Amino acid sequence: MMLEIKEVTKYYGNHLALEKFSTTIRSGEIVGLIGKNGSGKTTLMNCLVNHIHFTSGQILIDGKNLMENKSLISRFGVLIESSFLDYMSAYDNLKLLLELEQKQDKRKADQQLSEILKLVGLYERRKERVKNYSFGMKQRLGLAQALLNHKPLLILDEPLVGLDVMGRELVKEIIRNKARNEECAVIFSDHNLNEVKDICDRIIYLDNGTKMYDGVFEDHKKYAVTPERLDKELLAHAATIGEHVLAEPDILMLDSIAELNSVLQILVRKNISVKELEVIEGSLIRLFKGDMNNADHANDMQNRIPKTFTS
Numbered sequence: 001m002m003l004e005i006k007e008v009t010k011y012y013g014n015h016l017a018l019e020k021f022s023t024t025i026r027s028g029e030i031v032g033l034i035g036k037n038g039s040g041k042t043t044l045m046n047c048l049v050n051h052i053h054f055t056s057g058q059i060l061i062d063g064k065n066l067m068e069n070k071s072l073i074s075r076f077g078v079l080i081e082s083s084f085l086d087y088m089s090a091y092d093n094l095k096l097l098l099e100l101e102q103k104q105d106k107r108k109a110d111q112q113l114s115e116i117l118k119l120v121g122l123y124e125r126r127k128e129r130v131k132n133y134s135f136g137m138k139q140r141l142g143l144a145q146a147l148l149n150h151k152p153l154l155i156l157d158e159p160l161v162g163l164d165v166m167g168r169e170l171v172k173e174i175i176r177n178k179a180r181n182e183e184c185a186v187i188f189s190d191h192n193l194n195e196v197k198d199i200c201d202r203i204i205y206l207d208n209g210t211k212m213y214d215g216v217f218e219d220h221k222k223y224a225v226t227p228e229r230l231d232k233e234l235l236a237h238a239a240t241i242g243e244h245v246l247a248e249p250d251i252l253m254l255d256s257i258a259e260l261n262s263v264l265q266i267l268v269r270k271n272i273s274v275k276e277l278e279v280i281e282g283s284l285i286r287l288f289k290g291d292m293n294n295a296d297h298a299n300d301m302q303n304r305i306p307k308t309f310t311s
């Protein structure tokens with residue numbers, strides 16, 4: 001399966017929340033959508049699942065226009081602001097959803113529900129009313145909803161929020177397995193690049209509704225050394241390291257700690273001091289650094305408790 005998002009733009013009134021967003025996601029791929037509060041992550045996901053109408057652009061599933069074939073949305077497993085009937089048990093919530101989606105014989109349905117509840121770690125407490133669930137347990141139940149019926153595309157808005165370390169690791173493992181073993185395409189959002197970089201095949205970084213980065217995670221650093229002077233030996237050594245080591249007439253641009261060490265050894269031996277040493281981080285890290293306001297995020301958590309409907 002292939003999801004193509006082509007120049008999707010969303011205005012809320014005059015406010016531009018998403019600007020000409022394009023990307024393609026394929027089966028088996030895990031894409032992490034990263035950005036600070038208000039960068040447009042939820043807006044994009046809501047556009048994908050038709051919770052909101054986008055202003056312009058196109059979304060295609062295997063070449064078919066989603067807006068002209070809305071039944072294709074049933075191929076998505078979705079976690080965006082989960083809703084539950086909190087006077088019912090977790091088991092009954094999932095069962096109801098399953099029944100609404102497709103008829104299955106009772107034994108098969110029961111088997112699927114048990115499997116999913118075990119997977120998200122709620123099996124032991126499946127018969128309790130959701131009312132008595134903690135925030136993290138509701139998050140897990142929201143994920144369970146998205147996992148029902150083995151959908152080929154998972155769209156998960158902040159599935160890690162509110163979970164403890166074990167819970168986060170469990171959800172990451174579930175995402176990984178879905179992609180690797182079941183060929184699911186997964187797009188999920190989070191604020192924390194460090195938290196998700198290890199499970200993503202690709203990172204998309206949004207800022208103010210604009211895609212700033214779309215590619216593999218790379219934290220490749222470069223080291224810019226400015227010696228007091230550059231002599232023949234240094235230049236000859238630099239030439240053996242690589243072609244582009246001279247960034248400017250007096251700056252050696254080095255690709256690794258090993259290269260840096262080899263240059264420093266010569267400098268020490270020749271008693272040449274270093275005027276400046278700069279560590280230049282990869283473009284994604286540069287974009288990300290300083291951008292994540294965790295204080296805002298913590299406050300924002302208050303508004304993220306999954307909705308429940310009380311009897």
Ligand SMILES: Nc1ncnc2c1ncn2[C@@H]1O[C@H](COP(=O)(O)OP(=O)(O)OP(=O)(O)O)[C@@H](O)[C@H]1O
Pocket residue numbers: 012015016017035036037038039040041042043044300
């Ligand atoms: N229903 C709405 N009406 C008007 N503006 C909205 C609406 N929903 C979102 N916005 C605005 O659109 C922008 C993008 O919001 P969105 O919720 O998509 O961001 P986000 O990246 O998901 O943020 P967060 O990390 O806080 O969840 C923000 O400026 C937000 O204020």
